[in-house]
Each structure stands twice: as C-alpha cells, then as structure tokens.
Amino acid sequence: KRQRSAFPQDFLWGGAIAANQAEGAYKEGGKGLSIADLHFYTSEKTYGSMKEDAALKNVKQSLVLDPNKYYPKQSGIDFYHTYKEDLALMQQMGSQCFRTSFNWPRIFPNGDEEQPNEEGLLFYDRLIDEMLALGIEPLMTISHYEMPLHLVSQYGGWANRKLVDFFSRFCEVLFERYHSKVKYWITFNQINLISFNSVGLLRDRYENYQQATYQAIHHQLVAQAMAKMIASQYRSDLMVGTMLSDKIAYPATCKPEDQLFSLRKNQMQYFFSDVSMRGHYPGYAFRYFEENGIQVEFAPDDEQLLQQYPMDYLAFSYYYTKLNDSFKDSFDPTDKSSNPYLKSSEWGWEIDPLGLRIALNNYYDRYECPLFITENGLGAHDVVEANGEIHDPYRISYINDHLVQIAEAIRDGVEVLGYCLWTPIDIVSCGTAEMSKRYGLIYVDRDDEGQGSGKRLLKDSYFWYKDVIRTNGDKL
Numbered sequence: 001k002r003q004r005s006a007f008p009q010d011f012l013w014g015g016a017i018a019a020n021q022a023e024g025a026y027k028e029g030g031k032g033l034s035i036a037d038l039h040f041y042t043s044e045k046t047y048g049s050m051k052e053d054a055a056l057k058n059v060k061q062s063l064v065l066d067p068n069k070y071y072p073k074q075s076g077i078d079f080y081h082t083y084k085e086d087l088a089l090m091q092q093m094g095s096q097c098f099r100t101s102f103n104w105p106r107i108f109p110n111g112d113e114e115q116p117n118e119e120g121l122l123f124y125d126r127l128i129d130e131m132l133a134l135g136i137e138p139l140m141t142i143s144h145y146e147m148p149l150h151l152v153s154q155y156g157g158w159a160n161r162k163l164v165d166f167f168s169r170f171c172e173v174l175f176e177r178y179h180s181k182v183k184y185w186i187t188f189n190q191i192n193l194i195s196f197n198s199v200g201l202l203r204d205r206y207e208n209y210q211q212a213t214y215q216a217i218h219h220q221l222v223a224q225a226m227a228k229m230i231a232s233q234y235r236s237d238l239m240v241g242t243m244l245s246d247k248i249a250y251p252a253t254c255k256p257e258d259q260l261f262s263l264r265k266n267q268m269q270y271f272f273s274d275v276s277m278r279g280h281y282p283g284y285a286f287r288y289f290e291e292n293g294i295q296v297e298f299a300p301d302d303e304q305l306l307q308q309y310p311m312d313y314l315a316f317s318y319y320y321t322k323l324n325d326s327f328k329d330s331f332d333p334t335d336k337s338s339n340p341y342l343k344s345s346e347w348g349w350e351i352d353p354l355g356l357r358i359a360l361n362n363y364y365d366r367y368e369c370p371l372f373i374t375e376n377g378l379g380a381h382d383v384v385e386a387n388g389e390i391h392d393p394y395r396i397s398y399i400n401d402h403l404v405q406i407a408e409a410i411r412d413g414v415e416v417l418g419y420c421l422w423t424p425i426d427i428v429s430c431g432t433a434e435m436s437k438r439y440g441l442i443y444v445d446r447d448d449e450g451q452g453s454g455k456r457l458l459k460d461s462y463f464w465y466k467d468v469i470r471t472n473g474d475k476l
C-alpha cells in the first residue's frame with residue numbers, strides 16, 4: 001500500500017531563478033555592469049573561462065564590449081519588464097515561494113559606493129511586493145554570480161578584504177529595506193563552487209591562485225557572518241542561510257585507500273558548511289592548508305564573528321553526483337569519470353535521485369539544522385509542437401524521481417523546509433549562456449542567438465507540477 005505524503009503542511013513548493021540569467025535590462029535603471037554581463041555565447045558551448053577572458057579583456061580595454069559577440073545575460077528573458085506576467089503564471093501553478101537574487105550592480109553600480117542606487121531598489125520593491133500580493137513567499141539570494149565588474153577590475157575580487165565592507169554595506173541596505181517583507185535569505189549562491197563567477201579572481205594576477213581562492217572564501221565566510229549579524233539587528237526570526245552546490249561524491253571503490261581519499265575530498269567540500277553552520281574552521285582544513293602551502297589571513301575579530309553568527313539553515317542545489325576518483329574542481333560537471341550505475345542528461349550530467357536522499361541525510365546528520373533544496377531540475381532540449389504544446393516527460397520523470405527521494409528523506413527524519421525547482425521558467429544557462437538548455441516549466445520563445453518573440457508557453461510539466469503542489473506531493 002502506498003504511503004501518504006511525507007511533506008509537512010507548511011512545506012514550501014516553488015521555483016528558483018537568478019537575476020543575471022533572467023532580468024536582462026542590463027543598462028536600465030542606473031545599473032552598472034556585472035561580471036555576468038560579459039558572458040558571451042559561443043556555439044561550442046564550453047564551460048570555463050569565457051567570462052574570465054571577457055573580463056580580462058574588458059579590464060584591459062576599459063570596458064569595451066565586443067560588438068561581434070552576443071551576451072545573452074544582458075537581455076535574459078526580459079524578466080525586468082515581464083516579472084508581473086511571469087509571477088502570475090507561477091502563482092497559477094500554485095507556487096508558494098520564489099527564489100531570485102538581488103542584482104548587485106543594480107543597487108550598487110560599481111559596488112564601492114556609499115549610497116545605493118534608488119532606482120535599482122525600486123525595482124526590487126515592486127518585485128517583492130508583487131510576490132507578496134500573489135501570496136508567494138520570497139526567498140532572496142544576496143549574491144548569485146552578479147558581482148559588479150568594477151570590484152574585479154579595481155579591487156581584484158573577493159581576495160581583497162575590502163569586499164567584505166562593500167558586501168556588508170550592500171547587506172545593510174537590503175536588510176533595512178526588506179526585513180519586514182523577506183523572511184528567507186541566502187548569502188552566497190553555491191559558496192563551495194569556486195569559479196570566476198563566485199570569487200571574481202583573474203588567475204593571471206596570482207602566483208598562488210589556490211591561496212588567493214581560500215583567502216577569497218574566507219572573506220565570503222566572514223561577510224556572510226556579518227550579514228547574519230546585520231539581519232539579527234532587524235529581526236530575530238529572519239532565516240539567513242548559506243548555500244552549497246552538493247558535491248559530496250562517492251568513493252571510487254571499496255578499497256580503503258579510495259575511501260580515505262574520498263573522505264578527504266569530501267571534507268574539503270563540507271568545509272564551507274562546517275564553517276557556516278558550526279562557526280569555526282575544522283582541523284582537517286588546517287592540515288589541507290599546510291600540505292598545500294596555503295596561508296589564510298584572519299583579521300582579529302574574524303574567529304569570534306564566525307563563532308557568534310552561524311547560519312540558520314543550509315540551502316543546497318542538487319543536479320548530479322560524481323565519483324571521487326577524478327573529481328576535478330572545475331565547473332564543468334561533465335568533466336569526470338562516469339558512474340556505471342547512472343544515466344546522464346543530454347548535457348552529460350549524471351542523474352541520481354537516490355543521491356538526493358543520501359545528501360539530505362548526510363547534511364542533516366552533520367548539522368541537525370533545517371535544509372532547503374533551492375535548486376534541482378533538468379536542462380533539456382524542448383520541442384514546441386505545431387499546436388503550441390510542449391511534451392516534456394523526461395523533465396517530469398526527473399523531478400518526480402527526486403521528489404520521491406525527498407519524501408523518503410523526510411521519512412528518515414530530515415527536516416526539509418522546501419523545494420525550489422530550477423527553474424519555473426526558461427532562462428539563460430549559467431554555465432554556457434545558451435537558451436536551448438531549458439529547465440523551465442514555462443517555455444520562453446527565445447533562441448541561443450537572442451531571436452524569438454519572447455512569448456511564454458506552458459509545458460506539460462507545468463500542469464504536472466501544479467498537481468503535485470495542489471496535493472502536497474501526495475500522489476508522487
């Protein structure tokens with residue numbers, strides 16, 4: 001006999017996007033350039049250093065964008081202008097929460113100003129008010145790969161301690177303005193997925209890039225503790241969380257050496273949440289730093305700050321799993337040895353629903369704190385039929401299988417606050433800046449070169465998810 005829904009009544013069902021992949025309007029309302037605005041599309045669709053190259057070039061050429069290149073994130077899906085209609089579709093689907101981010105240079109065009117850009121804030125006033133009017137709980141990410149370009153070109157990104165101050169000022173403005181409207185916050189998107197996107201380091205500027213990276217991470221960990229400190233001055237019940245990209249990988253074999261290798265690799269992934277949730281650096285990290293010639297500089301109050309302001313919950317994204325034998329630290333999820341037991345998505349991401357139950361249990365066993373799945377979904381090519389219908393059973397089955405495992409984890413005793421599907425609506429891909437890698441339940445008529453009417457169409461998965469929400473996951 002099938003068990004009844006495991007999902008609690010107040011479980012938040014919703015969807016997630018990021019400002020830089022959706023808003024567009026990259027020059028409107030006084031917005032400055034972000035590093036995402038430099039991500040140009042190439043038909044090779046490779047991951048890696050495109051953004052970094054573009055940034056480097058721009059730093060050298062004083063911000064001249066190449067007129068022969070197409071930068072999809074500059075126009076996104078025009079969400080800046082269509083948010084009302086898009087949110088209405090999400091509400092009709094039953095969405096109870098919606099995660100997006102504050103586009104940092106919309107509010108601080110260069111990042112180092114003392115006063116924010118009021119016009120940028122007015123946009124978020126409208127956006128958040130609209131969500132609330134529709135009965136949708138906002139879940140706001142403070143930093144989702146949208147660092148003002150100026151903070152890279154002028155300050156060298158997060159390796160520079162000054163970024164802590166700039167970010168804190170940004171947080172002060174946000175918490176002051178939105179503390180009564182927004183309860184759920186995420187400090188940094190996928191703080192453990194280190195890339196140019198997240199820390200803004202130009203490799204060729206550093207002799208010891210790894211050292212610079214961990215210094216940058218330290219600054220982010222301190223900055224998020226400050227964010228929590230600021231938040232708690234406004235409201236004690238605000239939920240400020242950090243976010244991981246789940247990268248806890250399987251050992252390659254049962255050989256003890258492989259187990260140990262895997263344990264140590266995974267520890268350096270847990271490092272980010274260990275510091276965020278437990279408030280101090282773990283011993284294994286010091287050993288890793290010593291063995292790798294890394295010295296992280298602490299300012300006098302850092303230790304105390306980390307200790308005093310741990311995060312309230314742990315958010316994470318979950319797409320695929322890997323093995324710990326040739327797990328590289330690059331962003332490219334296809335850059336791996338493969339797991340013979342799993343099938344892959346069209347983009348080579350290995351699909352592993354059971355791994356989500358394991359991840360939820362692992363994090364909960366480790367921290368006993370509430371968890372929030374803030375990204376999970378399938379990127380795929382979709383076909384629009386002549387009658388405008390879009391049949392995407394592959395997406396439905398991906399989401400279904402993952403939700404089944406979330407239910408199992410809840411039965412295991414794990415506390416899960418909610419599930420934000422990536423994405424309720426098609427947006428520009430983060431890694432490859434293509435439009436044809438579609439995650440949405442709502443189709444957006446726009447192609448990789450930016451052609452198309454921008455019209456929204458509802459996929460089969462939209463109606464399926466609507467039913468899942470309506471029944472609180474009862475029929476999975």
Ligand code: BG6
Nearest residue numbers: 018189190379428429430431432
């Ligand atoms: C996550 C990011 O890593 O993966 C999102 O937080 C991103 O911004 C998502 O879109 C999927 O990656 P991609 O490259 O397929 O868009």
